[in-house]
Amino acid sequence: xxxxxxxxxxxxxxxxxxxxxxxxxxxxxxxxxxxxxxxxxxxxxxxxxxxxxxxxxxxxxxxxxxxxxxxxxxxxxxxxxxxxxxxxxxxxxxxxxxxxxxxxxxxxxxxxxxxxxxxxxxxxxxxxxxxxxxxxxxxxxxxxxxxxxxxxxxxxxxxxxxxxxxxxxxxxxxxxxxxxxxxxxxxxxxxxxxxxxxxxxxxxxxxxxxxxxxxxxxxxxxxxxxxxxxxxxxxxxxxxxxxxxxxxxxxxxxxxxxxxxxxxxxxxxxxxxxxxxxxxxxxxxxxxxxxxxxxxxxxxxxxxxxxxxxxxxxxxx
Amino acid sequence: xxxxxxxxxxxxxxxxxxxxxxxxxxxxxxxxxxxxxxxxxxxxxxxxxxxxxxxxxxxxxxxxxxxxxxxxxxxxxxxxxxxxxxxxxxxxxxxxxxxxxxxxxxxxxxxxxxxxxxxxxxxxxxxxxxxxxxxxxxxxxxxxxxxxxxxxxxxxxxxxxxxxxxxxxxxxxxxxxxxxxxxxxxxxxxxxxxxxxxxxxxxxxxxxxxxxxxxxxxxxxxxxxxxxxxxxxxxxxxxxxxxxxxxxxxxxxxxxxxxxxxxxxxxxxxxxxxxxxxxxxxxxxxxxxxxxxxxxxx
Numbered sequence: 001x002x003x004x005x006x007x008x009x010x011x012x013x014x015x016x017x018x019x020x021x022x023x024x025x026x027x028x029x030x031x032x033x034x035x036x037x038x039x040x041x042x043x044x045x046x047x048x049x050x051x052x053x054x055x056x057x058x059x060x061x062x063x064x065x066x067x068x069x070x071x072x073x074x075x076x077x078x079x080x081x082x083x084x085x086x087x088x089x090x091x092x093x094x095x096x097x098x099x100x101x102x103x104x105x106x107x108x109x110x111x112x113x114x115x116x117x118x119x120x121x122x123x124x125x126x127x128x129x130x131x132x133x134x135x136x137x138x139x140x141x142x143x144x145x146x147x148x149x150x151x152x153x154x155x156x157x158x159x160x161x162x163x164x165x166x167x168x169x170x171x172x173x174x175x176x177x178x179x180x181x182x183x184x185x186x187x188x189x190x191x192x193x194x195x196x197x198x199x200x201x202x203x204x205x206x207x208x209x210x211x212x213x214x215x216x217x218x219x220x221x222x223x224x225x226x227x228x229x230x231x232x233x234x235x236x237x238x239x240x241x242x243x244x245x246x247x248x249x250x251x252x253x254x255x256x257x258x259x260x261x262x263x264x265x266x267x268x269x270x271x272x273x274x275x276x277x278x279x280x281x282x283x284x285x286x287x288x289x290x291x292x293x294x295x296x297x298x299x300x301x302x303x304x305x306x307x308x309x310x311x312x313x314x315x316x317x
Numbered sequence: 318x319x320x321x322x323x324x325x326x327x328x329x330x331x332x333x334x335x336x337x338x339x340x341x342x343x344x345x346x347x348x349x350x351x352x353x354x355x356x357x358x359x360x361x362x363x364x365x366x367x368x369x370x371x372x373x374x375x376x377x378x379x380x381x382x383x384x385x386x387x388x389x390x391x392x393x394x395x396x397x398x399x400x401x402x403x404x405x406x407x408x409x410x411x412x413x414x415x416x417x418x419x420x421x422x423x424x425x426x427x428x429x430x431x432x433x434x435x436x437x438x439x440x441x442x443x444x445x446x447x448x449x450x451x452x453x454x455x456x457x458x459x460x461x462x463x464x465x466x467x468x469x470x471x472x473x474x475x476x477x478x479x480x481x482x483x484x485x486x487x488x489x490x491x492x493x494x495x496x497x498x499x500x501x502x503x504x505x506x507x508x509x510x511x512x513x514x515x516x517x518x519x520x521x522x523x524x525x526x527x528x529x530x531x532x533x534x535x536x537x538x539x540x541x542x543x544x545x546x547x548x549x550x551x552x553x554x555x556x557x558x559x560x561x562x563x564x565x566x567x568x569x570x571x572x573x574x575x576x577x578x579x580x581x582x583x584x585x586x587x588x589x590x591x592x593x594x595x596x597x598x599x600x601x602x603x604x605x606x607x608x609x610x611x612x613x614x615x
Contacts, residue, residue: 027437027438027439028439028440030433030437030439030518031433031434031437031439031440031442032439034429034430034432034433034437034518035429035430035433035434035445036429037425037426037429037430038426038427038429038430038449038489038493039430040426041422041423041426041482041485041486041489042449042452042486042489042490045464045467045482045483045485045486046452046455046460046486048463048467049460049463049464049467050455050459050460050463052463052466052467053459053460053462053463056462056463056466061466105355108351109352109355112348112351112352112355113352115344115348117348117352121602123352123356124602124606125598125599125602126356126359126360127355127356127359128598128602128605128606128609129359129360129363129595129598130359130362132543132594132595132598132605133363133547133591133594133595134546134547134549134564134565134590134591134594135547135549135565136547136549136565136566136568136569137564137565137568137586137587137588137590137591138362138363138366138587138591140568140569140583140584140586140587141362141363141365141366141584141587142362144365144366144369144578144580144583144584145362145365147580149378150377150378150380150385152365152385152386155380155385186358186359186362189355189359190359191609194606194609194610195609195610198606198610243454243456244456247456247457247458247459248458249457249458249549249550250549250550250565253549253553253569254569267458268458268459268550271458271459271462272461272550272554275462276461276462276465276554281462281465281466284462285462285463288458288459288460288461288462289459291458291459292459295454295455295456295459299451299454
């Protein structure tokens with residue numbers, strides 16, 4: 001009340017106070033003022049670098065020199081670069097296989113946790129642990145688990161008499177790919193499981209009860225009640241999961257650095273190797289920019305997933 | 318099963334919902350056994366980390382005489398080496414400074430941004446909200462090269478400030494998105510009352526909305542802290558000197574020296590580096606879960 005009055009009287013007298021008071025009422029001005037800190041950060045350190053990255057990819061910038069505009073030369077050389085195409089293939093393979101496993105195992109774990117378990121809260125807390133711990137540090141533990149001589153997995157399998165020689169987890173192309181995917185799945189399951197569990201808990205039990213009365217088997221209940229109700233949240237969770245898997249860097253950097261013979265190089269690790277370690281900023285930026293079309297398609301997928309959700313809830317749009 | 322049997326069962330039944338339909342052996346096979354396997358696989362790397370960290374070197378690689386799953390003569394030598402003969406304590410301190418700094422900055426910016434988008438409803442607030450969501454989807458892997466160039470040109474290369482200023486790029490969108498969802502759950506009527514009583518928007522935000530949003534602020538805060546603590550690619554790219562490194566970068570670049578890996582101290586480093594976030598997590602499990610699922614559901 002007080003401010004409204006001062007605002008009115010001050011308008012008549014004019015001056016800075018009145019300007020302040022009017023600004024305090026104007027939502028557009030206030031909105032801009034409140035957004036300012038966040039906008040400064042995001043424009044300066046997110047939007048601008050995004051554009052700068054695109055610009056760098058058209059230059060021959062190196063560490064220590066600004067570089068000249070060279071058009072699409074970086075992209076041309078990448079187009080004929082078999083290592084780049086191998087990294088694209090690896091990234092897609094890594095993303096697709098890891099996402100399928102994360103989804104299947106995550107959904108399974110969510111369904112288990114949705115049962116009436118004793119110590120339910122404790123189990124949920126335990127399950128999230130791999131996701132909380134820094135990736136690099138858990139990846140170092142995996143590095144030791146995957147050791148070529150002293151791997152605990154090899155040792156256990158040898159004790160069981162299943163294999164004669166220790167498995168060369170990270171030294172062989174196929175094994176290395178499987179190993180990094182396994183480590184990625186290990187870290188990704190908790191996120192998928194806990195998010196889907198939250199979705200499962202919003203499904204009213206009465207739907208299941210009604211379906212059971214109508215003679216639905218557990219499989220029917222899963223297929224025709226749980227899954228359709230869960231679809232919108234699955235779309236969002238998996239989009240996030242795909243995005244973060246596609247742009248993964250840490251796990252590969254710790255476990256294989258892209259080896260053996262580039263068999264596990266992802267686009268992000270190749271971009272780092274060429275751009276920072278190799279000093280070819282322009283080329284590294286071009287590899288990073290080449291990831292954008294993939295990311296955009298994932299985001300569009302997420303957008304349509306969200307649209308469907310509103311429609312399903314009978315909302316507008 | 319006869320009718321009387323069912324009613325006898327029902328009378329003693331303590332179960333919830335439809336769980337009376339499943340019997341114990343069935344539950345063991347379909348619920349408890351898979352759950353046990355999941356928990357074992359998800360926790361084993363941590364056990365392995367911990368057991369390796371306290372194993373003396375001679376037991377570490379001698380699988381013939383010592384079972385690798387257990388430790389006969391536990392030792393603190395690796396941890397002692399880590400704390401007193403490497404820069405590890407400094408890295409812990411750096412990570413803490415960077416995580417706290419970046420979290421505080423991000424929370425400050427996000428509270429105002431979320432309030433503006435969610436409650437002020439200025440022209441274009443919906444578009445700004447969408448832009449914030451899209452910003453959340455921009456991964457560090459495509460920003461680190463241009464950011465490295467910027468950090469270098471700004472003269473903050475190889476300093477903690479470089480990390481404190483760049484981490485908000487992924488923290489601000491996340492925290493804003495989370496807080497928007499939280500503010501939405503607070504009745505608008507409270508705000509109208511305060512407006513009628515003559516409070517300014519800033520007063521409303523600080524005195525009405527924020528006290529009611531403390532759980533949301535805690536969620537956003539611990540989540541942002543964890544994300545900063547775990548960050549790797551920026552810290553690897555922007556930091557050169559050992560005294561400015563964060564724990565993940567320091568452990569990987571300085572403790573791994575030759576082909577002979579010192580697994581004991583590496584595992585001790587990984588274990589101690591994980592402890593702060595795990596302790597934080599154990600106190601605020603519910604907040605973690607709500608922030609994670611909240612970000613997905615909104």
